Amino acid sequence: MSESSPTIGIGELARRAGCKPETVRYYERIGLVGDASRTEGGQRRYGEEVVRRLTFIRHARDFGFSVDAVRELLAMSDQPDMPCQEVDAIATHHLEEVESRLQRLSALRDELRRMVSQCAGGKVESCRIIEVLSDHQLCISEQAHGGARELG
Amino acid sequence: MSESSPTIGIGELARRAGCKPETVRYYERIGLVGDASRTEGGQRRYGEEVVRRLTFIRHARDFGFSVDAVRELLAMSDQPDMPCQEVDAIATHHLEEVESRLQRLSALRDELRRMVSQCAGGKVESCRIIEVLSDHQLCISEQAHGGARELG
DNA sequence: CTTGAATCTATAGTCGCTACAAGTTTTATG
DNA sequence: CATAAAACTTGTAGCGACTATAGATTCAAG
Numbered sequence: 001m002s003e004s005s006p007t008i009g010i011g012e013l014a015r016r017a018g019c020k021p022e023t024v025r026y027y028e029r030i031g032l033v034g035d036a037s038r039t040e041g042g043q044r045r046y047g048e049e050v051v052r053r054l055t056f057i058r059h060a061r062d063f064g065f066s067v068d069a070v071r072e073l074l075a076m077s078d079q080p081d082m083p084c085q086e087v088d089a090i091a092t093h094h095l096e097e098v099e100s101r102l103q104r105l106s107a108l109r110d111e112l113r114r115m116v117s118q119c120a121g122g123k124v125e126s127c128r129i130i131e132v133l134s135d136h137q138l139c140i141s142e143q144a145h146g147g148a149r150e151l152g
Numbered sequence: 153m154s155e156s157s158p159t160i161g162i163g164e165l166a167r168r169a170g171c172k173p174e175t176v177r178y179y180e181r182i183g184l185v186g187d188a189s190r191t192e193g194g195q196r197r198y199g200e201e202v203v204r205r206l207t208f209i210r211h212a213r214d215f216g217f218s219v220d221a222v223r224e225l226l227a228m229s230d231q232p233d234m235p236c237q238e239v240d241a242i243a244t245h246h247l248e249e250v251e252s253r254l255q256r257l258s259a260l261r262d263e264l265r266r267m268v269s270q271c272a273g274g275k276v277e278s279c280r281i282i283e284v285l286s287d288h289q290l291c292i293s294e295q296a297h298g299g300a301r302e303l304g
Numbered sequence: 305c306t307t308g309a310a311t312c313t314a315t316a317g318t319c320g321c322t323a324c325a326a327g328t329t330t331t332a333t334g
Numbered sequence: 335c336a337t338a339a340a341a342c343t344t345g346t347a348g349c350g351a352c353t354a355t356a357g358a359t360t361c362a363a364g
Contacts, residue, residue, distance in 0.1 A: 009361090011310060019352095021311075026352060041360045043311055052286070060285050062297045064260060067351070077282045084279035088271050091281045095264040102261055105254050108216060112247040119240050127236035129243045130229045133212050134204070161330090163341060171321095173342080178321060193329045195342055219320070305364100312359065318352085328343065334336090 006037045006045040013046045017054035024054065032057055032071060065094055111139055158189045158197040165198045169206035176206065184209055184223060217246055260297045 010021045017024075024044075027033045033053060036044035056077065060070045069090050076087050111132075118128035132138045162173045169176075176196075179185045185205060188196035208229065212222045221242050228239050263284075270280035284290045291297070 009310075010312095022353060023351085025312090030351090039360080041311090042313095043360065055288075056286050059288055061351090063264065063285070064297065073282070073285065076276050077286070080275060080277035082276050084271065084274065084276045084281070087276060087279050087281050088268065088273065091264065091268050091271070095261065095268055098257060098261045098264060102254070102257050105250060105257065109247065109250050109254055112215065112243065112250060116240065116243050116247055119236065119243070121240065122236065123232065124228050124234050124236045124239060125232035127239050129236070129239050130225070133215070133225065134208050134229070136207075136211055161341075174322060175320085177344095182320090191329080193342085195329065213320090307364090308362095310359100310361070313357095315355085317354070319350100321349090323348075324346085326344095328341100330339100330341070332337100332339080334338100 006047045008046040008048075008051065010036075010044045010046070013051060013054060016051050017058050019054070019058055027054070027057065030067065032067065032074070063094070064098060065090070069094065114140065158199045160198040160200075160203065162188075162196045162198070165203060165206060168203050169210050171206070171210055179206070179209065182219065184219065184226070215246070216250060217242070221246065256297070263291055263297055266292065 008016075010024050014021045014024050024033070028035060033050060036046055036050070039045055053074070056074065057070055060073055061067070065073065072090060073087065076082065076084070115129050115132045118132075120126070120128065124130055160168075162176050166173045166176050176185070180187060185202060188198055188202070191197055205226070208226065209222055212225055213219070217225065224242060225239060228234065228236070267281050267284045270284075272278070272280070276282055
């Protein structure tokens with residue numbers, strides 16, 4: 001693995017990886033990408049391998065992996081000879097979380113739909129939306145939306 | 153509307169509404185609930201109407217409404233004679249957001265499933281999960297997971 | 305050499321809480 | 335009534351993953 005000469009500025013790096021310079025500096029601060037080499041004047045300069053690394057990071061983040069998970073995935077992708085069990089475990093765990101979020105979000109959608117569809121458009125006093133929000137008993141499923149906050 | 157005498161402590165209030173005392177104080181700080189009356193010693197005491205208000209808040213939050221949306225919903229539920237168009241608008245808007253989140257989360261799940269199922273369990277070097285994360289082109293849908301971070 | 309874009313650091317803000325620390329008040333028991 | 339335990343008080347900092355701002359500096363193009 002030969003490093004390419006570090007000629008890429010933080011702006012171009014960010015653009016090519018699909019994020020902002022601030023995010024790159026943030027990733028440097030938390031150690032997701034290493035310290036960049038600098039120009040005499042102190043500006044960061046990167047080589048192609050950092051573009052690849054940052055692209056990997058952004059892609060994994062787009063998949064919803066947490067920064068900690070990305071950190072582990074990065075560490076593993078740096079060890080090509082190791083078995084990929086752990087990679088698989090992380091991805092499978094994440095998939096399970098996504099599936100569980102989907103279920104709850106879907107139940108939430110059903111409740112919201114029901115609520116909205118029952119609003120007759122009169123006064124607030126008799127608005128079904130307000131009524132449902134006031135009275136948990138009017139929900140079909142008690143568990144449906146307990147903790148929607150975690151769903152984003 | 154007669155106010156009940158304020159005898160309920162913050163702990164009982166929180167328990168009855170399904171949150172924590174810290175959350176109640178937080179809601180007071182941001183103005184979702186008004187300032188409570190106090191004992192001589194300075195402790196907060198509440199009446200039943202606050203239990204109802206806090207329950208409404210928690211319920212709306214469980215439905216995934218933002219605090220700002222809850223603020224508006226509260227303001228409207230305080231005006232029973234007004235038409236409920238705005239209530240409906242807020243709820244419908246929220247429903248649309250939930251539906252859009254669902255679509256993206258569902259596409260994300262499909263990609264994750266595909267990725268995980270293609271992992272043959274060998275070395276990291278040839279792990280499909282790492283490959284997909286390294287190369288956006290291997291995704292079926294480019295849009296599928298662009299911004300999963302917002303999905304929770 | 306000048307201009308303007310890009311970059312630098314440091315810090316604070318976002319959202320909606322949650323957690324802690326160190327002190328005070330209330331309530332229950334002996 | 336004394337004591338202990340529970341609940342409460344304020345203030346502040348932390349979470350995750352950035353994002354935004356300010357004010358200074360550096361770089362690249364003409």
